[in-house]
Amino acid sequence: MGEPAIAAEFLYHLRIAVLGISGIVLLSMSWLRSVGAYRPLWMQLVAYGLLLGIAVVEGVLTLRRRSWGGARWAGVALALAASVLSCLSLPTGTPTTAADWAFGSVGWIGVVLLLDRPMVQLVLFLGAHWAITAVNLVLSGPVDEGAVLNFVSGSLGTIGFPLACGVAATALRATAGDAEAARRQTEDIRHSERVAARTAQALQDSYAGLAGSAGPLLRGLADGSLDSNDPDVRRDCWIEAARMRRLFVETDDVPNQLVHELRQYVDTAERRRVRAEMSSYGTAVDPPPEVRLALGNFPLPVLAGARSWARVTVVFTSEFVSVQVIGDCGAIDLPRPGDTAATGAAAGIEIGSFLDADDDTLLMEAKWRRTGRSPS
Structure with missing residues (x-):
């Protein structure tokens, strides 16, 4: 045996x-x-x-x-x-x-x-x-x-x-x-090659996505068509800066890449004097790259719009990975599960939200089920 x-x-x-x-x-x-x-x-x-x-x-x-x-x-x-x-x-x-x-x-x-x-x-x-x-x-x-x-x-x-x-x-x-x-050694080498290929493709997609979103923003600021004092423009600039910072750490050798990338967003939020916190629970296991990208980008609108505080929580279980974000950002446009830009075309991500109109606190959650089935 x-x-x-x-x-x-x-x-x-x-x-x-x-x-x-x-x-x-x-x-x-x-x-x-x-x-x-x-x-x-x-x-x-x-x-x-x-x-x-x-x-x-x-x-x-x-x-x-x-x-x-x-x-x-x-x-x-x-x-x-x-x-x-x-x-x-x-x-x-x-x-x-x-x-x-x-x-x-x-x-x-x-x-x-x-x-x-x-x-x-x-x-x-x-x-x-x-x-x-x-x-x-x-x-x-x-x-x-x-x-x-x-x-x-x-x-x-x-x-x-x-x-x-x-x-x-x-x-x-x-x-x-x-x-x-x-x-086993040969299989490990093949697996490493497949992972390297997927990582290279993910990086290429990330750079392409960043060029598509940050490029027009930079051109608008350069030609004066966008006002740097506009709150919406400032928020968009912060989001692109956070995405760029996440891109820089995408190849870091860390136990859990999703948590590592989310910390970059939280740190970036702290740089604009928002009291941002992060915590994770359960045994951390990274989802596939496209799902990780979708879950990682999910908290950005709340972190970018938070006026004074925000908190990100990641929960790992044997059945799902959940990313929850809460902050005093008020009502924002919610990403839809079918929106490629919001989810990275990752099937099986459920999105929910709750807004407390009294203090403009918004709670959002993105959940990816390990079974890979799309929500009904």
Whole structure:
């Protein structure tokens, strides 16, 4: 479960191969050729049943792509118990011969149980199985040179092959882990490139929008067609100055870009002696760039028209992002959700307002729902 995706897939197919080898070894039933020599026979039957049962459980788990979990250690104990039972009922002088079928089978069952575990655990298991057979060889009768050579040569296959399979599995996991890390790195690079492209496009759109709104204003002031003492002109100049300041910080590396950009507007409002405040609540997660632009521009009319005070509040929840602004600006023209200039063509932004006519306090809220659905 904790393996990287590529390693887990490789290990799954290796698991099928090891199960196939174990099944072929067990189903060959080589012990039937010596069934009349075992004393008592029931020990061999129990040993064979234990190993076959482990193989069947492994087959079911493999089909379901499940692991043994903590039950693997019970399987390890049963496999070693099968090794002991088989040794106890072998005829004298037959350890490591054709009658000792468990010597060549138990090791593969160990690989089945410990394929996805550290290599040292498989080595310990195979060592325990090898030691059980060696002790039985010594205790079962006189040990001559032929018996020792037969035991050593038999160990090369019955212990060496499962051990080699474990080494291959360890190397495969390491290689697949490197491949998965390289894949994630490549994906991160691609994601960074996509983000950079979107950021560059957003900056280009922002500069284009600023040129379209600030350009006529500057030309009007230059040719005298606009009066710098006109409150509406002064408000428009303040709005363009705030937008320009936001544009300068658009590429800053900060935890939350929306809050960072809104602070620029609040700071700009303070420069014209408005008591402006800002607060945010919830876990800050930036919306898409076009939505962030729309939410960021939303408080500008209130901040620009506020006479003495204003407050901006940003609320982040798992369902929506809300930007609320309140100030003593009186009645102003409200942006409409379908207005491209007001919302940056960002679908799903709801706008509401409340005006207290007694003190000219205006409360406005823009809410973007994370589902992306447009309000009905």
